[in-house]
Amino acid sequence: MQESLLPMDDEVPHPSGAGVTPPKDxxxxxxxxxxxxxxxxxxxxxxxxxxxxxxxxxxxxxxxxxxxxxxxxxxxxxxxxxxxxxxxxxxxxxxxxxxxxxxxxxxxxxxxxxxxxxxxxxxxxxxxxxxxxxxxxxxxxxxxxxxxxxxxxxxxxxxxxxxxxxxxxxxxxxxxxxxLRPMDESAMRALLVRARETMQGPALSDAATDRLIAYADGDARRVLNTYETLCSLLGKVAEIDEAALERSLGEQLRRYDKGGDQFYDTISALHKSVRGSDPDAALYWFVRMVDGGVDPRYIVRRLIRMASEDIGLADPRALRMALDAAETYERLGSPEGELTLAQTVIYLAMAPKSNAAYMAYKAARAWVSKDQSRPVPMHLRNAPTKLMKQLGHGEGYRYAHDEPGGVAAGEQYFPDGMTPQAFYQPVSRGLEIKIADRLAQLRGAKPPSGD
Missing domain, CATH: 3.40.50.300 (P-loop containing nucleotide triphosphate hydrolases)
Known part of the structure; x- marks a missing residue:
């Protein structure tokens, strides 16, 4: 029998009582x-x-x-x-x-x-x-x-x-x-071996081990304490099979059985079906996940992500619809709220696609991570006090609403000495067709003569 791995003996509890006191005997x-x-x-x-x-x-x-x-x-x-x-x-x-x-x-x-x-x-x-x-x-x-x-x-x-x-x-x-990452499968298996040696408990069949690891969802505490519970519930059995696991944990096990429905592969399939504009396949994978006991709140969070990553400004209504779906589900719950999620899945699949905003964000992040911390140009700085104005904050700023067409043509909004970047490159789909035309006008605008 493996020696129990107790907390260290010299751990000092917090005086308020919030600290953890190790076992004394x-x-x-x-x-x-x-x-x-x-x-x-x-x-x-x-x-x-x-x-x-x-x-x-x-x-x-x-x-x-x-x-x-x-x-x-x-x-x-x-x-x-x-x-x-x-x-x-x-x-x-x-x-x-x-x-x-x-x-x-x-x-x-x-x-x-x-x-x-x-x-x-x-x-x-x-x-x-x-x-x-x-x-x-x-x-x-x-x-x-x-x-x-x-x-x-x-x-x-x-x-x-x-x-x-x-x-x-x-x-x-x-x-x-x-x-810190969720515990992977090999780590969970090692923990179960250690648990069995310590408890001198029953073995787990391969199928039961897979189900228990899926249920634990990368949480070492959950897998160990669940095994201990199983030992208590099932007594002196030689092996715990999948059927015994089902009887002991019941619906709770099925709701957390992410591995059984190949959880991560399934959400990937849903995402790629939406991105690929196939509403039927997207709906199929959505229903597979709901039927497998996946929390619809998780699905709707992914739908919100899809609306920004894969549709973006080609159809800004997609994000609003995904957010409305999240709110509607919270009001209705299951199963009524799932209809709204299904409707949103279909809409996102049919919407024009653009990852231009997503790519622009990534490009800006990459630039900033490698660039120096450049100061804000004086003409763009806030000047709420007299001292700041005396120091030149805001001096020379051109108020866009007072300029022809509401645009301060030729104004510099990047830091001084930095080459202006074109992170955002709209695609020729959906609303971004018009956005691209507008952006071309803005990027090609010339400053007033004399500037």
């Missing part, structure tokens, strides 16, 4: 969920995330250096964010101060600072770990900044949301973002 450990008992105690026991922990990869190098840096761990539930933070503290022998942004506030941050200062006085470094950091507001996130800058503690935040939108830019600039 065998009885407590025995009652802990399997996922907690199998939590890795060393970096070598971590399964998955090879792009971060493999040889020569960023986090592996950080562990090896013994010099942790402030970071944001971004990824879905059950992929090891908390585990990596704990192991980092263990690797560098640091106080591990943890709080949840769901329950914590500025008072908790203040108390963590005091504990870090006490640790520093004892000659020991600290790591402050904030789970669900995106739930802290701007002021709460700002409270970490001076202490991160002074080096009082290393900050590690965990989030399931895009930190570009949910984490304060000032805090984000002081932390490295590491993206």
């Amino acid at each position: 065998g009885r407590t450990a025995a009652f802990a969920p399997l996922a907690e008992r199998l939590r890795p105690r060393t970096i070598d026991e971590v399964v998955g995330q090879d792009h971060l922990l493999g040889p020569g990869q960023p986090l592996r190098a950080t562990f090896a250096s013994g010099q942790p840096h402030s970071m944001i761990l971004w990824g879905p539930p059950g992929v090891g964010k908390t585990t990596l933070a704990r192991l980092m503290a263990q690797a560098v022998d640091a106080e591990f101060l943890t709080m949840s942004a769901v329950l914590g506030g500025v008072k908790d941050i203040r108390e963590a600072v005091e504990r870090a200062q006490a640790a520093q006085a004892r000659g020991r470094r600290s790591i402050v770990f904030v789970d669900e950091v995106h739930r802290f507001n701007k002021a709460q996130q700002d409270a970490f900044l001076p202490h991160v800058e002074s080096g009082l503690f290393t900050f590690i935040g965990a989030t399931t949301e895009n930190p570009s939108f949910e984490v304060n830019a000032a805090l984000l600039s002081r932390a490295t973002v590491h993206v």
Whole structure:
């Protein structure tokens, strides 16, 4: 029987009670969920995330250096964010101060600072770990900044949301973002082997293993705790087959059975059928997904994406229709709301196609990522105060509405010294035919004589 993988012994709970206190004896450990008992105690026991922990990869190098840096761990539930933070503290022998942004506030941050200062006085470094950091507001996130800058503690935040939108830019600039991926199939299989050895439980048939991995959807915690539940429900059986899995998890299993209907291939087929203007095939794949138990909210999010990526300005009504479909589904639910989604699928498939806006956005992103941070030209700067006006902000700006045709012909809107770019190239379909004509006029407009 494999030794249980318990949290490290020297983990320090947060004074507010939001911190995680490790099991203190065998009885407590025995009652802990399997996922907690199998939590890795060393970096070598971590399964998955090879792009971060493999040889020569960023986090592996950080562990090896013994010099942790402030970071944001971004990824879905059950992929090891908390585990990596704990192991980092263990690797560098640091106080591990943890709080949840769901329950914590500025008072908790203040108390963590005091504990870090006490640790520093004892000659020991600290790591402050904030789970669900995106739930802290701007002021709460700002409270970490001076202490991160002074080096009082290393900050590690965990989030399931895009930190570009949910984490304060000032805090984000002081932390490295590491993206954690859902656990892949090989990692999930390794976890199930470890779970069976620890539980001394029954084997899983190949079909049951596939179904359970699909149900877990890349979440290590879900696959481990579900296996533990199955062991409890089914008792001393030699093997768990697919039928037993179905009986034990029932409708819940079918609703999450993404692998059974080849989930990702199916959504790809739907997207490509819409892009290829085949409403019948698009409708077929849509119904396949609904019939397979896929959440229609996921489908409508993809439809909104299609409306922007593949139709864009060739028919701007497509985006509005997709958004209306999302709202209608929320009002009606299933099955009534699915009719609106089907209608939207057909409309998007029949709409004229253009990826010009999508390609323009990508081109602009590529340019900005490689270019320097150019200052805003003086004539385009805002001048709300007298001082700003004295400094020349807004001087020479031409108000387009006062110009012939409502266009300040020849005006420069790019940064000084930058060659004007033509990121947007409309196609000859739908409304973009007219947009292309208008754009040609604007790009060819000459400044007034004397300018």
